[in-house]
Amino acid sequence: MSSTDSSPGRRLLLTGGSVFDGSGSAPREADVVVVDGRIAGVGTGLDGDDVIDVSGRTVLPGFIDCHVHVMLSDVDGRRIQQTPFSLMFFEAARNLRLTLEAGITTVRDAAGADYGLKRAVETGLIPGPRLLNAISMLSQTGGHGDGHQLSGIEAPFFPSHPGAPSGLIDGVDQARHKVRELVRARADWIKVSASGGVLSEDDLHHRQFRDDELAEIVAEAAAAGLDVMAHAHATEGIKAAVRHGARSVEHGVYLDDEAIDLMLRHGTWLVPTLAAPLAVVARAEADRTALPEEMVAKAHELVEVHAASFRRAVDAGVRIAMGTDTGVGVHGENLVELDLMAKAGMPPFEVLRSATAGAAQLLRLDHEIGAVRPGLVADLVVLDGPPDDLRGVSDRITTVLRAGRVAHRRASGAAADPQ
Structure with a gap:
């Protein structure tokens, strides 16, 4: 066979x-x-x-990884800026193969992969796991997904192209239009940045998007039969995403009692990505010129609090699905996340459930996988x-x-x- x-x-x-x-x-x-x-x-x-x-x-x-970036192979901004546009697709083909060989048969790509890459897997053109795509992350101007630099140049992780429109929006009208653009591009999920991030110039602790913008994004996604995943480290960003109906919170580092209670009441899933800040720290240690000091400092900050916050969510009974943010880390090494979850206090067979039946339930694929x-x-x-x-x-x-x-x-x- x-x-x-x-x-x-x-x-x-x-x-x-x-x-x-x-x-x-x-x-x-x-x-x-x-x-x-x-x-x-x-x-x-x-x-x-x-x-x-x-x-x-x-x-x-x-295994099911609910948060990857198959089009991202390095977080070094200089390398990304010097990478020919088409090379990313060939690297993605390699990344998908490595992911499948690691035992991961379904992934949710959290920005970067377009419908063409999904079709390449579906038709057997390249080997890879089943692929669900967010295509582009919605971000406010100056937010986590804004690649604008102080020099005036634009240096996003994922350049926009015909299969992946820019996710930069401000205001309700632009929010509605951009969700419709992503639906047209065959997105399976809508991703929104509800707080600052590590690999961006913004403040990690600031909430992003206002209530009317978040409400419109979730409502327009729902009209197309899609769910919303929300990047959120900051406490207020987590709460806002949950209140407005995001199905999953990605990272969810700064969880307080109110945020956990909201997640329990709304049935919101947590996709913790414990491996991500560790991967940033490891990349910086391997090459101290690869990342700005400010980004490395933010990653160190998250490492110190992430596991404890995750443990509180586990103890409270928050629904958890495994995700890794691989692309920030090394493709094919996704399942280090399982050991990190166990070390942070989740029973081993519950960890395995979060990476199989639980993840399938989050993705609404539990009738199939x-x-x-x-x-x-x-x-x-x-x-x-x-x-x-x-x-x-x-x-x-x-x-x-x-x-x-x-x-x-x-x-x-x-x-x-x-x-």
């Missing part, structure tokens, strides 16, 4: 191991049968035409070693199935080869 074999009607059997079904419960011994890209059976005593021996391993739903259950798409990973040990997860994945096809198999994992 290879990534190009379709084998219609044939039964692919994963046998001899345990299954983590995505619910948060501990794994149980079971086999999994896949037919025509979907899970046809989970249980014991099953048979198949093709067999993958997973003895001593765990079968899990394919996120669990090992008959009828769902067979996005599956096979994990070597204890499933509740979240250290080095990507290095322990022996097999990745995307819609029932073997998309990646670790070369040294001979026991994972179909018999």
